[in-house]
Amino acid sequence: MAEWATNVSIEELGAWLEGGHRFAVLTHTKPDGDAVGSTIALVRALRVVCERSGGDPSRIMAHFAGGTPRWIGDVAFEDEYQTANVSELEALDPDRIVVCDTGAWSQLREVAPFLEERAERIAIVDHHVTGDGEIGDRRLIETDAAAVCQPVARLCARLLGSTVADLASEIAEVLYLGIATDTGWFRHSNVSPSVLRDAGELLGAGVDHARLYQRTEQRDPAGRILLMGRVLAGMELHHGDRLAVLRVLLRDVHEVGLEPGQTSGLGDQAMNIASVRVCVTLTETGEDPALTKVSMRSKEGDGAVDVAAIAREVGGGGHARAAGARVPGEIDEVAAGLVEAIGRALGV
Numbered sequence: 430m431a432e433w434a435t436n437v438s439i440e441e442l443g444a445w446l447e448g449g450h451r452f453a454v455l456t457h458t459k460p461d462g463d464a465v466g467s468t469i470a471l472v473r474a475l476r477v478v479c480e481r482s483g484g485d486p487s488r489i490m491a492h493f494a495g496g497t498p499r500w501i502g503d504v505a506f507e508d509e510y511q512t513a514n515v516s517e518l519e520a521l522d523p524d525r526i527v528v529c530d531t532g533a534w535s536q537l538r539e540v541a542p543f544l545e546e547r548a549e550r551i552a553i554v555d556h557h558v559t560g561d562g563e564i565g566d567r568r569l570i571e572t573d574a575a576a577v578c579q580p581v582a583r584l585c586a587r588l589l590g591s592t593v594a595d596l597a598s599e600i601a602e603v604l605y606l607g608i609a610t611d612t613g614w615f616r617h618s619n620v621s622p623s624v625l626r627d628a629g630e631l632l633g634a635g636v637d638h639a640r641l642y643q644r645t646e647q648r649d650p651a652g653r654i655l656l657m658g659r660v661l662a663g664m665e666l667h668h669g670d671r672l673a674v675l676r677v678l679l680r681d682v683h684e685v686g687l688e689p690g691q692t693s694g695l696g697d698q699a700m701n702i703a704s705v706r707v708c709v710t711l712t713e714t715g716e717d718p719a720l721t722k723v724s725m726r727s728k729e730g731d732g733a734v735d736v737a738a739i740a741r742e743v744g745g746g747g748h749a750r751a752a753g754a755r756v757p758g759e760i761d762e763v764a765a766g767l768v769e770a771i772g773r774a775l776g777v
Contacts, residue, residue, distance in 0.1 A: 431562030433532065435570045439580065442552055442569055443587035447478060449525030451488070453518055455544075456529045457536035458495035461693070462610025462645065465491075465498065466603040467529040467554070467581040469505045473600050474585040492518065494539035499691065503644040504603055518543045526551045530577040532560030532568065533746055535755065554580055558737055559746035575619035578607030579627050593627065598635030605631040606641060613697070614642065618729040618750050652685035653692075659685070660695050666705075667768050668777050673699035674764055677712040693724075700726055706775065707734050709767055711760050721763040724753045734774045742770060 437445070446452075454471050456464035468491035476486035491505075492513040501510070511517075518540065526544070532553040534541055544551060544564060551565030556574040571580045582593045582604045589596065596604070608628050612620050615628070632638060659681045665674040677692050696710035705728070712722040723743070725736035727750050737752040743766070745754020756763045 431566075431568075433560045433562045433568075433570065435568055437552070437567045437569055439569065439583050439587050442554075442567060443584060445552065445567065446475065446525055446527070446588060449523075450484070451521060451523040451525070452479075453521060453523040453526045454489070454491045454529065455513065455526065455537070455540055456491070456493065457531035457533075458539060460493050460495075460497060460530075462498070463576045463578055463607035464530040465493075465501060465505065466576075466578045466605075466607030466610075468493075469509055469603045470578065470581055470585055470600050470607075471527060471529065472509050473597075473603075474588045478588050488521070492540070494537075496688075498645075500645040500648060504606060504641075513540050515540060515543045524550055526565075528553045528565060529555070529581065531555060531557065532562065532564055532570070533557075534561050534564065535744060535746075537564070554584065556580070557746060558748060559741060573621075573623075575617075575621065575624045576608045576611035578604045578611075579623070581607075582627060582631065592630075594630040594633045596631070596634045601631040601634035602636050602641060605636040605638075606645065609638075609641070610645070614646070619748070650687065650691070652687045655685040656681055656687055656692065657695055657698065660710075661698060664699060666702075668772050668775050670702070670704040671706045671775055672768065672771050673702065673705045673708045674768065675699060675708065675710045676760055676764070677710065678760070679713045679715050696724060696726060700728065706730075706732070707736065707771055709764070709771070711764055711767075713760050714755070718757065719759045721756050721758060721760045722753070723756055723763065723767065724751075725767075726751050732776070734771065739767070739770050739774060743767075 454468045456468050472491050475489050479486040491510040494513040532555045548566050552567035553565040554569045556571050556577045558572045586593050660675050696708045699708040707727045710724040714720045727734040727736045735749045737747045737749050740752035740754045743754045743756045
C-alpha cells in the first residue's frame, strides 16, 4: 500500500500536467466549497494552458458526483462541470487525472471503477491527514493547509507563470471560496498566518468578499431554518454537557421541503455552547442497508479531542478538529457507538 505522503512538488506536478492532452478533474462525493473551488480553479487554469498550446479547452471539465451545492451556478459556468459518469470518463480516456480535496476510496465510490488501474495517470492534491495513497502515483498532500485551495492556488500560479496575487479574478474567486468555507469564513481553529496571507493575496487579485459570501452563504431557503429548529430541538448532551449529538432525520428534511444535500453545517450552532467540546451531527441517508453520515467537530484547548482518530475507527477520516464518515447502521445505533467512543476520548 502506497504511503499517504507527498512525493511530488508543485513544480513537478505543474510540469507533468503541461505534458498532458486530455484532462479530468475529480473530487469527493457531494462537493463542498473547497472541492468546488479547487476543481473549478484548476479547470480554468488548465483551459488557459490548453488554449495557449492550440488545444481544445472545452473538454477540460470538473466531474462531480452526488450532486452539487445550491450556489454552484453563481461561481461556475455550466460548461465547466458535469455529473461524473464512469462511461463518459472512460470514453474521454484522460491521460492526466487530478483528484482534489480527497484521496480516500470511501469518498470516491461513484468514480472508483474508473480510477482503479489508472494510478499512473492520477495525481492527488489534498490536505487531509488520512487517505489511500495507492489511488494515485503522484501525491501533493499539505496537511498543514486549512483548505486544499491553498496548494491549488500555487499550482494554478505555476501553470500560468504567475503569482497567486496576480491570478485572474475568476480563478482567485473560487480559490478564495474554498479557503473561506473550510475555515468557516475565518472562524475555525484552522485559521493560521498562511491562511490569512493566501486569502489576502486572493483578495488582492480582485475577489469581492461580501458578494461571494452573500451568494453562497446568505441564500438559505426557509426550510433550512425550519430544519435547524427541529434538529436543535432534538439535541442531546452527554458527558457533562461536553458532547452534543444532533440527528438529521429524512422525514424532517422532506417535511420542510429540502433535499438531502441541503443539510450540511447544522452542527455549527451547537458548538456555540460554552461547555460543548465535541459536536456530532448524524444524518440519515435513506440507503439500504442503512447507512448514516457522520460529521464531527471539536474545539481547540486542553484535552481537545482528535475527531479524525475517532472517524478512522469507523472507516472515515479528516482533520483533528473536523472529520466525518459514512457508517453502516441505523442512526441511533451509530449514535450510541460514537457517544461511547467520544466519552473515552474525553476521559469518561
